[in-house]
Amino acid sequence: MIEGRGFVSRTLRLYLPLLLCMIAMLFPFYWMLVTSIKPNRELYSQKIMPLIVYQPTLKHYYDLLSETNFLLWTYNTMLVAVVTTLISLVLGAMIAYPLARMNFPGAAVVAIGVAATYLVPQPLLFIPMADIINRLELNNTLSAVMLTYPTLLIPFSAWLLMGYFKSVPRELEEAARIDGASRFQAMWRVVLPLTTPGLLSAGIFAFTLAQNEFLYALIFLSKSEVRTVPVGAITELIRGDVFYWGQLMAAAMLGSIPVAVIYSFFVDYYVAGLTAGSVKS
């Protein structure tokens, strides 16, 4: 009905605002890329136009990979993200399943507890957690962050998966039970396969959140060999007042690309995870 109007109106209502949105949201990434391939004489010049690169170079990337532990940080980040995502999916699903499909004493308390736990932000817990990790002598081990990240990710996965588990019709499960399946088999063979999209949503969301974690990693990991990418970049490429801008941008690029690529394969699942809970369909 509105489509019939002219190009001018469509430009004003759609293309122009869309262009503004895209520029506002993506400019920092463009800036990151451009800065990371500028030679230092372009980087530190107030005269030349900064928006483009005249003589692109990969020197900062080369320096980053040869002079710092960046590859090790990347490995640590990935390892931690994968392990915490798996822990969170398994434990989250084990919490969500009974809450969504069973009647048992205490269900309401657990459900409220899980929702509240999800909303308790990390900053409320990090100081006591630092002391606890210290007493467990887990400082400077990846176990420290593998144990603490799931505090946020388990309640999130549980919450998201509850919706998916609820959506599987009870009749399917009952049919399997009449055929002799145990409760566990009914869950494993009937309900879980039907909720694969939910598991993917929770998984991809947990994975990006784990990549994004900074506070616990900053506190627990003070040795270079065990650091994650965000902590390594911010602590080792800024020394005192000296900022290694080229390498910082190269690290930011290389640290962002894996997340962005994995996200690009699962955009729809990610959006489903993002909007779960606030949008009922």
Place this chain on the structure above:
Amino acid sequence: MAVRPEPVARSASVSARALTLRGVLEREGAFSWIMLAPGVAFLLAFVAYPFFYGIWLSLQDRPVARAGVFVGLANFMTLAHDGVFWQVTKNTFVYTAVTTVLKLLGGLAMALVVNQHFRGRSLVRAFLLLPFIVPTILSVVAWMWIFDPTYSVINWTLVHSGVIDSGFSWLGNQTLAMVAIIVVNTWRGIPFYGITILAGLQTISPDLYEAAAIDGATVQQRFWHVTLPIIKPILIIVTMFSVIFTFSDFQIVYALTHGGPANATQVFVTYAFDLAMSGGQLGMGAAAALAMLPVLGVMIVLLTLYLRRD
């Protein structure tokens, strides 16, 4: 005849099963609690315990390396008499309030724009969500360079277009530093609002708009009387979520300004971090972090109730 023994055999096997592991697992309550146990135990150990331990720490004079001494509410009294603490409180409220309004309006605008029909919409949506996907610290690194006192691209643009004579010291000026963290938080948050609200807009049936249009409603009237009432629950939930996580933000402030200059951008979490991690006073730090509890507690309870309303 072949059918008759069946019920007898079944009931016998049920009572026999009751004592085996498999029999126990067939009971709804037992199965549920066996499934729940590992996750609930984990959350009790790593969320509930630290939470109460944090309250206990806040009541102690507790340097990092030594045992604590119980001091009652002394830490809270010290904070209440410290001007910096009230500055931190004000900063946190300003930061949260301003970014929340900007993110809500910006996100709504983004959602309305993207909700129109055009080719490549899902691709655009994927790109627009990038600020929210990329690890915060890494995108803040780009923003640090955008706000660099000497080589800021904003300054370069303003100077070369003749708006100003010399560049601003974005992160060195008390007001501009607050503007900077607000800009970055808003930039990162708008896609979260935008894409979530968009999902809500897409659940609205076109029939409603047609009916409203037939009744003679203008575009504005349709927005206020059709769109807004339907997406209101989403706006409330997204905003409450965002308030909780902005109020307790750490990454953006820590990386961009470290709370400076002169505590002008110090918020609760960076302040607690400085007291506990840099200053080594765990008790005082825990007290500063717990100062967020009245606001966060109310928000958490309201949102939990709101999400469970049906």
